[in-house]
Amino acid sequence: MSANYHTHTPRCNHAVGSEREYVQKALEAGLKILGFSDHTPYLFPGDYYSTFRMHPQELPGYVAAVESLKKEFAGSLEIHTGLEAEFYPAYFPKTLDFLREAGVEYLLLGQHFIGNEPFGSYSGRETTDESILEGYCRQVIAAMDTGAFTYIAHPDIIHFVGPRNIYRKWMGTLVREAKDHQIPLELNLLGLRENRNYPNSLFLELVAEENLPMVLGYDAHQPDHLTNTVQLTQAEALLNPFGIRLLPTVELKPI
Secondary structure: OOOOEEOOOOOOOOOOHHHHHHHHEEEEEEEEEEEEEEEEEOOOOOOOOOOOOOHHHHHHHHHHHHHHHHHHHOOEEEEEEEEEEOOOOOOOOHHHHHHHHOOOOEEEEEOOOOOOOOOEEEEEEEEEEEHHHHHHHHHHHHHHHHHHOOOEOOOOOOOOOHHHHHHHHHHHHHHHHHHHHHHHHHHHEHHHOOOOOOOOOOHEEEEEEEHOOOEEEEEEHHHHHHHHOOOHHHHHHHHHHHHEEEOOOOOOOOO
């Protein structure tokens, strides 16, 4: 791998290691590009705040830390300041303005909830309900329509265990829309590390049918994840039967 755009920091409350440690491990791994994409702060109304993302007041420090390392390591590692964000229609426009003003370069779409958090359904919860699968796919497609996202992180996070033909119907639509929008889809290495419901072989089948490439995302939550080659070997074994090629880099889409 020459690039990883999916890297977290302790500000999300479930990752460890300083930004500098991630940079050092990226260099050790031979990466040429490192994108930080911690879980985005969101401008929720009222007192609610989810526990897996940084707070709005932490964003300036995050941007400053990454930008400082970008200057320090210029010439040896290309560093970018991004965030992993859900698309919540009720709050997205205001939040996007906030992120732009702070100097965020790019967004990855990680649709962890369907609807508008906290009232929606968690995407990783096992379900046989077609309406939840449909809702996930429609929301991801609506996110693509905004033009704000560089790629879709763990697009197969939705944990639908109902009929195969229903999964193919809706996720096939999502894949075709990604192709039309020219938005890359990620093969997520965290899912392999933790043996989650993704990467999903049926999803990869749909990707292969559309002859789409994918991008590998370490989804690093600790610095050593960037030097762990076990998941790279697993990813290769998973993709080879489908003939899916990997993108060495992606073009960052300014927000």
